[in-house]
Amino acid sequence: MAAPKFAPVDPTENPRAYESPNTVPESWTLGRPGDIVGKQPEGSYLGHQGPDQGFALTIARRVSNRIRVQSGESLDDAIRGTVAIALRRASMYGRAPVIHDVTFALTIWGWLLESPPADLVARRKELFGGLGHAGALVLRIT
Numbered sequence: 001m002a003a004p005k006f007a008p009v010d011p012t013e014n015p016r017a018y019e020s021p022n023t024v025p026e027s028w029t030l031g032r033p034g035d036i037v038g039k040q041p042e043g044s045y046l047g048h049q050g051p052d053q054g055f056a057l058t059i060a061r062r063v064s065n066r067i068r069v070q071s072g073e074s075l076d077d078a079i080r081g082t083v084a085i086a087l088r089r090a091s092m093y094g095r096a097p098v099i100h101d102v103t104f105a106l107t108i109w110g111w112l113l114e115s116p117p118a119d120l121v122a123r124r125k126e127l128f129g130g131l132g133h134a135g136a137l138v139l140r141i142t
Contacts, residue, residue, distance in 0.1 A: 050091035056083045059102045067111045070121050076132025078111050078124075084131075085109075 041049075060079045067078050083097075085105035090097040103112075109124055110116030116124075 048088050048091040050087065050094065050096060052096035053087050053090075056086045056090070056097035056102060059097060059099055060086070063099070063102060063106070067106065068114055068116075069111075070116070072125055073121070073128070074132050077128045077130065078106075078109075080131035081109070081128040082106055082111065 057079075060083050064075060064079060067075060067082075069075050069078055082102055082105040085108075086097050086101035089101045089104060106112050109128075110120045111124075
């Protein structure tokens with residue numbers, strides 16, 4: 001590395017040159033201690049894992065102006081239930097959620113219809129009611 005002209009340097013001093021280290025370090029490998037080797041674990045209490053699942057909330061909020069709620073229904077309940085379905089669908093394919101997963105969930109439950117059938121609205125109220133509250137984390141479909 002060059003030194004400024006005003007730096008005192010002994011003219012008889014030998015300039016430094018590259019020297020190899022005494023030992024060769026181990027080769028670098030990609031990986032972190034928390035990485036899962038192979039596929040995600042499966043089980044009755046492990047849910048349905050997938051990458052970048054929080055993005056489904058962003059997608060759902062972006063399309064929230066298209067969601068049609070009826071009296072007695074909450075937009076937050078619709079979004080929370082839709083996100084749960086979209087995440088399950090995305091995890092079945094082993095990928096992050098996309099707009100089509102959210103649209104699929106909104107369509108099958110009639111959230112995009114101006115006037116959905118009365119029996120579908122009654123079933124939605126029963127299943128999606130209260131999901132928008134912070135404590136409710138799972139959709140209760142039987």
